[in-house]
Amino acid sequence: MPKTARSKKQKxxxxxxxEERIKEAARRLFTLKGFAATRTRDIAEEAGINLALLxxxxxxxxxxxxxxxxxxxxxxxxxxTVNFMDETLSFDQRIERIVEAYVDMLTRxxxxxxxxxNEIRGNPSKIAAKLQMEIAPxxxxxxxxxxxxxxxxxxxxxxxxxxxxxxxxxxxxFVGRPILQRVTGVTDDQFQQYMQDRKRLIPVWLKAxxxxxx
Amino acid sequence: MPKTARSKKQKxxxxxxxEERIKEAARRLFTLKGFAATRTRDIAEEAGINLALLxxxxxxxxxxxxxxxxxxxxxxxxxxTVNFMDETLSFDQRIERIVEAYVDMLTRxxxxxxxxxNEIRGNPSKIAAKLQMEIAPxxxxxxxxxxxxxxxxxxxxxxxxxxxxxxxxxxxxFVGRPILQRVTGVTDDQFQQYMQDRKRLIPVWLKAxxxxxx
DNA sequence: GTCTATAAAGTGATAGAC
DNA sequence: GTCTATCACTTTATAGAC
Numbered sequence: 182m183p184k185t186a187r188s189k190k191q192k193x194x195x196x197x198x199x200e201e202r203i204k205e206a207a208r209r210l211f212t213l214k215g216f217a218a219t220r221t222r223d224i225a226e227e228a229g230i231n232l233a234l235l236x237x238x239x240x241x242x243x244x245x246x247x248x249x250x251x252x253x254x255x256x257x258x259x260x261x262t263v264n265f266m267d268e269t270l271s272f273d274q275r276i277e278r279i280v281e282a283y284v285d286m287l288t289r290x291x292x293x294x295x296x297x298x299n300e301i302r303g304n305p306s307k308i309a310a311k312l313q314m315e316i317a318p319x320x321x322x323x324x325x326x327x328x329x330x331x332x333x334x335x336x337x338x339x340x341x342x343x344x345x346x347x348x349x350x351x352x353x354x355f356v357g358r359p360i361l362q363r364v365t366g367v368t369d370d371q372f373q374q375y376m377q378d379r380k381r382l383i384p385v386w387l388k389a390x391x392x393x394x395x
Numbered sequence: 396m397p398k399t400a401r402s403k404k405q406k407x408x409x410x411x412x413x414e415e416r417i418k419e420a421a422r423r424l425f426t427l428k429g430f431a432a433t434r435t436r437d438i439a440e441e442a443g444i445n446l447a448l449l450x451x452x453x454x455x456x457x458x459x460x461x462x463x464x465x466x467x468x469x470x471x472x473x474x475x476t477v478n479f480m481d482e483t484l485s486f487d488q489r490i491e492r493i494v495e496a497y498v499d500m501l502t503r504x505x506x507x508x509x510x511x512x513n514e515i516r517g518n519p520s521k522i523a524a525k526l527q528m529e530i531a532p533x534x535x536x537x538x539x540x541x542x543x544x545x546x547x548x549x550x551x552x553x554x555x556x557x558x559x560x561x562x563x564x565x566x567x568x569f570v571g572r573p574i575l576q577r578v579t580g581v582t583d584d585q586f587q588q589y590m591q592d593r594k595r596l597i598p599v600w601l602k603a604x605x606x607x608x609x
Numbered sequence: 610g611t612c613t614a615t616a617a618a619g620t621g622a623t624a625g626a627c
Numbered sequence: 628g629t630c631t632a633t634c635a636c637t638t639t640a641t642a643g644a645c
Contacts, residue, residue: 199610214517217432221639231612236640238610295516298509301573303428313577320578341579341589342596345568348575353563356570359515361562363527364534365555375555382556389603413628435621445630450622452628616641623634 203228212292260286287355337393417442426506474500491598501569551607
């Protein structure tokens, strides 16, 4: 007896349907604690429903996780790539856009990068390959820009370092926030303000890094 | 019947004692997959012994984890602070030493920072407070240096950003290595070489960031 | 759709033989 | 010290009533 393969439109009603509530509860807990440390009972409680209902809607913990995981992943990618492919922008402008989009996304979804990093470490092949594909055009564009600029003698920095610096400067403060805030002693409000400041600062820094220090 | 509180010196023999083998197996798995996702059976298998023996030596999964965790943590701290307190060094020289020590440690123990970050997120208070204490003198020193330098008009950067940049540039490539290597398409050997290059580059970059861009 | 009750499987820990 | 066998408990998933 195959299990009630629900047709996706049982409740045309707005949102905050039961299904949605479960999924969002799952997203919070999975993103915060990971797959193994999250119990289906906790998800059910967080969603304010019964355990059995979770399986009624999503069949299994693993399937629910995969769904949340996929959506998180797409959010993460979208936050980066969406502003980059505008052909009317200069290289510098694109960098500004990327940093701004990143900071805004991470401000809204601060647990996302740790989740992605943990998942990739657990399943090196599964998700990383897909990520590579999605990012390929961006990578290609950046690399050619940087390499030609290097060959023209205008800049002097391996593309690898540029990418590492871009992501490190932008993403790390969110990933390392607990340590960083402790060490520097800044409040939550101050932290948010600093992140906003970095939208302006990081592109300037990155540009300075490009030129040969000698 | 209290459980065999072993006196620490049952086997004066060299190392790779059973106890040590279990602990190292536990370190690998805990560091890689975290507490919840690691099963005691897996640790036993990885160590080439039986499950019961794990409990004989360490009493419980939690106690074994706490031990590994503490040692990892101390390694992490030692790697950073050891070179900083040499009073004969200039500020610039200290930064060079810190970056170098960090890169060397992370090259040996690449999974350590993710482990620490995950643990801190799980128990914000438990470990973070201790970390704050250990780092306090370094923080104090850096902050006063930077603030006086800012007030003298020689530099113009919030200490928060300096710390964030220092850690972000140094640690992030190791944390984000799976993504970074995919995106940039570099081999393992190239990655290691780039990390060595960064020992020299990061201090230069940090110094450039200190001066007002205007 | 939603619940209670329970089956089925997994996992940490111990007893007891050697 | 080390093993096998097993207990005790947790957790996922399902059956079945409403």
